[in-house]
Amino acid sequence: MDETALINSAQQGDLDAFNTIILHYQDSVFNTALRILGDEDQAQDAAQEAFISAFQSIKSFRGGSFKAWIMRTVTNACYDELRRQKRRPTTPLEPETSDGEEIDSPKWMEDKNMTPAQKAEADELEHAIQHCLDALPNEFRTVVVLADIQGMDYSEVATSARVPLGTIKSRLARARLRLRECLRSFEELLPQTFRLDNEKSR
Amino acid sequence: MTNFRDIENLSAYLDGQLSESESKRLKIRLESDAELASVLSDLSSARSILKALPKRKSPKNFTLTRKMVGLKPPLPRTYPLFRLATIFATLFLVFSFSVNALSPYVSFSAPQFAFGYGGGGGGDGAAAPAAEEQPMTMMESAPAEEPSADQATEESLESQKMTEPPVEEQRQAEVTNEAVFSSNLIYAFLLISIIGAISMYVIRQNAKRKWQ
Structure with a gap:
């Protein structure tokens, strides 16, 4: 994968090129969101938000480590999610057995x-x-x-x-x-x- | 007692972020300082546990669709031309239509007609000064000779005819005043607006179809 070429294409608005980049980074992005948020569903949402915002602002990428840049978008998305949680706290539903034990x-x-x-x-x-x-x-x-x-x-x-x-x-x-x-x-x-x-x- | 500066350096040492000379100095201290070595061991164990944390595979693909990022199909270069033409034609259409609709209520050339021709095209307001002029004409003709009452009536009628424009002419002038923009021009604007709108729609649909 020629990352630079893909980034250049994505900067021209090529969504397919950006999707190729996503496939390469999605595990790292998801894991980062998961460890920061500690919840799989929220991590999925944050990762998706991060990729959308990354595509929309990819023109602002001026070289350097792309991984660091994409991680910045995911940490921002996670902070947004954490701020949302603070405003509207929710209790997660843990799957339990009939005896009340956690599955x-x-x-x-x-x-x-x-x-x-x-x-x-x-x-x-x-x-x-x-x-x-x-x-x-x-x-x-x-x-x-x-x-x-x-x-x-x-x-x-x-x-x-x-x-x-x-x-x-x-x-x-x-x-x-x-x-x-x-x-x-x-x-x-x-x-x-x-x-x-x-x-x-x- | 280990200070925080030492802890920072130990943590950076683990990550290989210290310079060679700093690393050397720290190594020498570690050999002699058991407390420092214990802190290093603590930091190292925390670090290795985190590194051992299993990496999860993402539960789904996060690839984006055009809808998700709000991308619109690329439109041909002629599209802005159609858009501009349609906007202008529509604006002119509305303007000309409004002007024509309002013209019977607003007199555009009334003052000119009022002073020159006797207010033929000026509507009711313009007709008043013409009527006022009538006695003046009669006054002017009076001293010349002393005509009989009949003659005077005839003359006054004639002079009235002279000052007042014929009804047909008056009506014609009113009609000319009402239609500031010709109906052909309005139809042309309407046609351009409709054709432009249809063309824009077709271009957009074609671009969308090609994009998909």
């Missing part, structure tokens, strides 16, 4: 390579991490999601979050420390392979 997230059931134990382990891990991410302030969460989950470098994160590099460095350090503290309380819930003490003893 395991079906996303792990879809993966046929995993044993039920592995699925449960991964599910637990994901729940714990998402809980700790949700506990972070928005700006810390965004930085840690972009740097540690999306694997972006500091300059890309700075572009996406529209904050200076020094601020990224500081926010990331604070976010990691807070996450470490939070995850410590989930130690026994975390699967053996992800126990924090294991890493320490290594």
Whole structure:
């Protein structure tokens, strides 16, 4: 995929070219929205909004990291969604069994390579991490999601979050420390392979 | 006691964001400072847990449709010409029609007619000064000779005929005044407006069909 050519075509209004770009970035964009918002439906909405707004403002892209640019649109969409939530808070409906127990997230059931134990382990891990991410302030969460989950470098994160590099460095350090503290309380819930003490003893 | 500056540096060190000299200095400190090494371990474990978080596949394709982004089909270059012509023709049509409709109520050339010809085309208001002029004419002719009463009546009738335009002429002038724009011109504007509107519609539909 020649990304530059596709971007140029999209800047001329070629929607098909932009859709090719979307197919390349949609997983990253969705995952970023999911980790910032912590809700799959909201993440889908935010990702869709982000792509629409990205197409409408693609002429403003002046080169550099396209991933950082598209991540900026998705973080903006997520912040909009979070502001909306603040104005109109809603209670999500968790799927439950007839006994009132929460049903395991079906996303792990879809993966046929995993044993039920592995699925449960991964599910637990994901729940714990998402809980700790949700506990972070928005700006810390965004930085840690972009740097540690999306694997972006500091300059890309700075572009996406529209904050200076020094601020990224500081926010990331604070976010990691807070996450470490939070995850410590989930130690026994975390699967053996992800126990924090294991890493320490290594 | 580890200060926040050290924590920041440790976090950046993990990401390889420190300069070579800074990294070297930090490594030396880490060997001797157990607390610093413990913080590094904490940060590292938090970082690796986040990195281990499974990546989800997006549950649907987020590809956009033209409707979603409000894109309209590209129109041919002649389209703006049709649009301009239609707008102007419609404006002229409305203007000429309004002017023609209002002309019986508004006198455009009344003052000229009133002073020159006796107010033939000026309507009721213009006719009044003409009537006022009549006694003046009679007054002028009176001192010349002293005609009999019959003669005077005849003369006065004649002079009245001279000052007052014939009824047919008056009517003709009124009709000319009413139609400021000829009906042919109005029909032409109407035709251009209709043809322009139809052409624009057809062009838009064709562009839409081709686009789909």
